[in-house]
Amino acid sequence: MSDTERSALWRQRLHEAEAGLTRYLVSQGDEVSLTAWFALQAEIFADLPGPDAPPYAWQRIFFRGQALMERFLVDRYGEQVLADWARANADVHREVEPDHGRGAADPIHRIARQAELYGSDYEFDDAPPAADRAALTITHCAIWDYREQARRNGVRLTLTSPCTYCTEALSANIRAKGYVPAHRLRSGPTGHGCRWEASAPRPAGADGNGEA
Numbered sequence: 001m002s003d004t005e006r007s008a009l010w011r012q013r014l015h016e017a018e019a020g021l022t023r024y025l026v027s028q029g030d031e032v033s034l035t036a037w038f039a040l041q042a043e044i045f046a047d048l049p050g051p052d053a054p055p056y057a058w059q060r061i062f063f064r065g066q067a068l069m070e071r072f073l074v075d076r077y078g079e080q081v082l083a084d085w086a087r088a089n090a091d092v093h094r095e096v097e098p099d100h101g102r103g104a105a106d107p108i109h110r111i112a113r114q115a116e117l118y119g120s121d122y123e124f125d126d127a128p129p130a131a132d133r134a135a136l137t138i139t140h141c142a143i144w145d146y147r148e149q150a151r152r153n154g155v156r157l158t159l160t161s162p163c164t165y166c167t168e169a170l171s172a173n174i175r176a177k178g179y180v181p182a183h184r185l186r187s188g189p190t191g192h193g194c195r196w197e198a199s200a201p202r203p204a205g206a207d208g209n210g211e212a
Helices: 003-028 034-044 055-077 079-096 105-118 142-152 163-176
Strands: 121-124 133-140 180-188 191-199
Touching (some): 003 079, 003 105, 034 055, 055 079, 079 163, 105 121, 105 133, 105 142, 105 163, 163 191
Antiparallel strands (some): 121 133, 133 191
């Protein structure tokens, strides 16, 4: 991806997350402290880069916003609500992520693009991505590297593992586009990683649910 494309994807991901959190809070029907919510939004969108800023500037804003939103939710509702937030984000993702006409390959290519944002190593399956099934393996997840660097720099991280939220979010995004997700976490000499698959829904009455 070009630097322009990278910056655009960081901004889109921030939009999906913040708009999804707004959507989630509205769906709860309980009283949210508006003062706390407005203060959080002010922190998320503080010192935004200019439109021509390099990708790493938008990466910093996204990561800060993600960390703030995770802490806001977990402190108020508990870690279990992250799956609900992921589904709310996916509702936004459904509307803002373009369809490229590649079927199941579309959500898998979105995962690949996100992997590129962090500099993660990944490879597609030997079978080329197709309309009814596509898969890729992230052999080294650089999100772990980025988080540990942020932790060393004093950023307060709410979750022990990025996989806690990331797997929920990617699964929800795949479902939002009409496909069945499956994933498997992995670790080894190349570090943390995962394998992802998106497939067309099985006909009614078929055995299994396609979930990992």
